[in-house]
Amino acid sequence: MGWIYEELIVILILAVVQGVTEWLPVSSSGHLVVVQGCLGLKPPLIFDVALHVGTLCVVLVTFREDIVKILKALIWLDFRAEEGKMALFIVVGSVPTAVIGFLFHDIFESLFYNVLAVGIALLINGLFLYVSERRRGGKELDFLDSLLIGTAQGVAIIPGVSRSGFTIVTGLLRGVKKEEAFKYSFLLSIPAVVGAAIVESRDVAIGSLDTMVLLLGVVMSMVVGYVSLKMLFRMVMRERFHLFAYYCWIAGAVIVVFQLFQ
Numbered sequence: 001m002g003w004i005y006e007e008l009i010v011i012l013i014l015a016v017v018q019g020v021t022e023w024l025p026v027s028s029s030g031h032l033v034v035v036q037g038c039l040g041l042k043p044p045l046i047f048d049v050a051l052h053v054g055t056l057c058v059v060l061v062t063f064r065e066d067i068v069k070i071l072k073a074l075i076w077l078d079f080r081a082e083e084g085k086m087a088l089f090i091v092v093g094s095v096p097t098a099v100i101g102f103l104f105h106d107i108f109e110s111l112f113y114n115v116l117a118v119g120i121a122l123l124i125n126g127l128f129l130y131v132s133e134r135r136r137g138g139k140e141l142d143f144l145d146s147l148l149i150g151t152a153q154g155v156a157i158i159p160g161v162s163r164s165g166f167t168i169v170t171g172l173l174r175g176v177k178k179e180e181a182f183k184y185s186f187l188l189s190i191p192a193v194v195g196a197a198i199v200e201s202r203d204v205a206i207g208s209l210d211t212m213v214l215l216l217g218v219v220m221s222m223v224v225g226y227v228s229l230k231m232l233f234r235m236v237m238r239e240r241f242h243l244f245a246y247y248c249w250i251a252g253a254v255i256v257v258f259q260l261f262q
Helices: 002-021 028-039 045-062 064-075 082-103 105-111 115-130 143-155 163-173 178-201 211-237 241-261
Strands: none
Touching: 002 028, 002 045, 002 211, 028 115, 045 064, 045 178, 045 211, 064 082, 064 178, 082 105, 082 143, 082 178, 105 115, 115 163, 115 241, 143 163, 143 178, 163 178, 163 241, 178 211, 211 241
């Protein structure tokens, strides 16, 4: 039974890291790369797929009312309603994400084994977050906004670059309302997460992890992730989003220095 306990500890560590950093603009993928590198961990691909599913569940629960309204608008082909427009914006934003992910998949994947690259990406991520300070938007989301935010989401596949950070800041820099930039960022993540889960599940070995251990890890990441998502919303609404930049700079600098002089 010893291997099960070791497996459980590994899964819980990664699940908590994933849950805390998934929604905060500090890059969950970057933190997972660093933690796995420091602890010598290499979980099987099925765990990565499971985390995608857990991520999707948190978004679906949090934005369930908006999702239902969007689905109704799609059924009735009502693209004049706000929900119908949002559906079109999600489609438009998903295109650059898919194109970037397809064209640069191998390059991005290689970075998941490069801790130094993660440190540099965190420094850049911090700079991007900092420029969001005092950005007070008041405009409605449009198709160009959707295209640019979708492009930001594609770039954020790089470990160390935060998906939520890049997408929300892009919306804020475009002058989009805070609430709408926040909501669109996470609604846009749904097709991206589903697509990533499908692509990764092709090579999954189903029996590579104990099912109950895996389920516990996913539930843990969902609970912690739900709390961190609510925390992020409050930070955006109170215009404290840029404060995460300081954490990214400190974490990135420590990682870079350690990697260069270890």
